[in-house]
Amino acid sequence: MTDRLNGISVFVTAVGAGSFALAASRLHLSRSAVGKTIARLEQRLGVRLFHRTTRSLSLTDDGALFYERCLRALEEIRAAETLLESGKREVSGRLRVSMPVLFGRMCIAPLLTELAREHPGLELELSFNDRVVDLIEDGFDLAIRNGELANSSGLVARRLGNHRMALCAAPAYLQRRGEPQSIEQLAQHDAVAYVRAGVVRNWLIPEADGVTREMMPGTRLQMDDLQAIADAAVAGFGIAWLPCWLVRGQLIKGELVRIMRDRPGLFFDAHAVWPQTPHLPLKVRMAVDLLASKLPANMELIEAKPVG
Structure with missing residues (x-):
């Protein structure tokens, strides 16, 4: 019976992946084994x-009928497992999470590895990538996304916290060039700019009246x-934005100073997203709950107190 279920799981994964090679990668098997x-x-x-060719893989009519029933059966099995898990606090199994590279390494991964330390049966597979992955196609249980959510059909999202953006510079630079007190003065300074896809990303500076100025x-x-x-x-x-x-470590040490503090801050939300399912697996729920409770403290603004 176990071999039969394994075969069905491999079959369903192959259909979703669209190729034996990709299915093998997701299942951590060889292409030959699949x-x-x-x-x-x-x-x-x-x-x-x-129907197999050297370039494509498609279901036969019999395959399509079998796939529909297999998918329904596996969903019922997963739902049953989730119901059993809900009465336990011990998390087990593999959790695949996609996250932005730097934010993930500094803020997300330390929290998830803490969860893995508390639950020896949990296997973590963390992918650090700044592109927006397709959770279902790429086989991820959970993804962390920053900013405005897009292409989120079929997904569930939970807000985890927000990124506060800050204009900052080294004390030596400000001593040499002076500290800007207005947008006009800021425009006369040197900037260290962020470039993405060959385009310089402008700074977004909120005004007291709610209008956001875009400048560089x-x-x-x-x-x-x-x-x-x-x-x-x-x-x-x-100056950097x-x-x-x-930069909280540099702000605490005084290596950087936040400038134009009197202006409203600009915030970007951070979300956890996962595929919509009738029964959320315990490993996903506990990971999201942990991030929602502890991530805000990892993202808050902390800086050195002004002297005097």
Whole structure:
């Protein structure tokens, strides 16, 4: 019976992946093992499940009928497992999470590894990537996304906290160039700019009346890595516009100083998103609950107290 269920799971994964090679990657098997499992399943059933060519994989009519029933059966099995899990506090199984590279490494991964330490049966697979992944197609249980959510049909989202953006510079730079007190003065300074896809990203500066100004001073340095921008700002190359969670250590040490503090802050939301399902797996629920409770403290603004 176990072999039969394994074959069905491999079959369903292969259909969703669209190829044996991608299914093998998701299942942590070899492509040959996936092909042999499908062949044994076809032999047992006495039908062909796939039309195979060197470039494509598609279901036969029999395969489509079988897939519909298999998918329904596996969903019922997962629902039953979730109901049993709901009465336990011990998390087990593999949890695949996608997250932005720097934010994930600094703020998300430490919390999830803490969860894994508390639950020895939990296996973590963390993917650090700044692209927006397709959770279902790429086989992720959970993803962390920043900013406005897009293409979220079929997904459930929960807000985890927000990124507060800050204009900051090294004390030595401000001593040399002076501290700007207005947008007009800020425009006369050097900036360390963030570049993405070859485009310099302008700064968004909120005004007291609720209007957000978009601007960018002259740029001495342009980089596509936020950590490198923070390092350049500490080195005195100019003013940078960065999330507070990234530079909180430098602000606490006094290596960077936040400027134009009297202006309203600009915030971007951080969300956890996961595929919509009738019964949320315990491993996903506990991961999201942990992030929602502890992530805000990892993102809040902390800086050195002014002298005097």
